[in-house]
Amino acid sequence: MEAGEEPLLLAELKPGRPHQFDWKSSCETWSVAFSPDGSWFAWSQGHCIVKLIPWPLEEQFIPKGFEAKSRSSKNDTKGRGSPKEKTLDCGQIVWGLAFSPWPSPPSRKLWARHHPPGPDASCLILATGLNDGQIKIWEVQTGLLLLNLSGHQSSVVSCDFSPDSALLVTASYDTNVIMWDPYTGERLRSLHHAQLEPPMDDSDVHISSLRSVCFSPEGLYLATVADDRLLRIWALELKTPIAFAPMTNGLCCTFFPHGGVIATGTRDGHVQFWTAPRVLSSLKHLCRKALRSFLTTYQVLALPIPKKMKEFLTYRTL
16 A cells, blocks of 8 residues: 555454344444454454454455455465464453463463463463453463453453563553453552542542553553543552643553653544653663563562562562
8 A cells, every 4th residue: 555545445354143233232343453473363343252363364354356465475374273263252341452462481381270281382362351340361372261350340441461461451440550460360559540629420420430551662651541631651660640641532542662652542533642751771670571571470489589589570569
């Protein structure tokens, strides 16, 4: 596609449900996501179902004009033993999806009690935020449910992994962001979005309901968007925001991959760009980030090192 050209529809996925359920409540696709390596596409297709679809798509989804290009790309990447489509029954409407940044450590000791180690199995994981406040974590390659996290009191609308895969953050309508250890399921910290002014009525609507949360590229900051018309920036080790910015009708946010900029999207269709802290990561954090990129929490705890070092490496010092 050249600059200025109108985008072409490459493919379309439609749920295989009876037509009488079309345009009914809970049929919406609230979230979609690509895995970081581009090998999987996750689709919240409505009615509590998430489809995990290998990428590139199979030919039945590709218009005829693109068949030759599609076939050549698949021949390079797919063959015997290629991954198969998975169906994840989440039991609740799925609002948020997030893949881990890359497949977890190949030793596969992270969930040994749930799934015996397998030499050829991938450990890419997917987090799903649900309508009832739960977060379910799945192994992508097998479709196996690994963990069920409980702690929110309302719908989980957004989730994101830290760059080293060691933390999972979730945002909910209950006004809280929770940081989790995605290997153990342990709740590490909660960030409460307190209202800056007292509410004007006694209704059940939360003025500070969360809409979005995301990690900064170096993993030291979080950005959150809430219904109280504020963008907040949080430092990982602090319990209160380090910066605020006024914004109206905010729905989503993301950091520029190289840091320094946050993009936010609004209900009226606008996108705004904000300055974000630029920080030189400490040597301690760089070492932790490097180690956690290939060591699970269980592996860190098994190391013959001092307890305080283990607590730092597993983010228990937050």
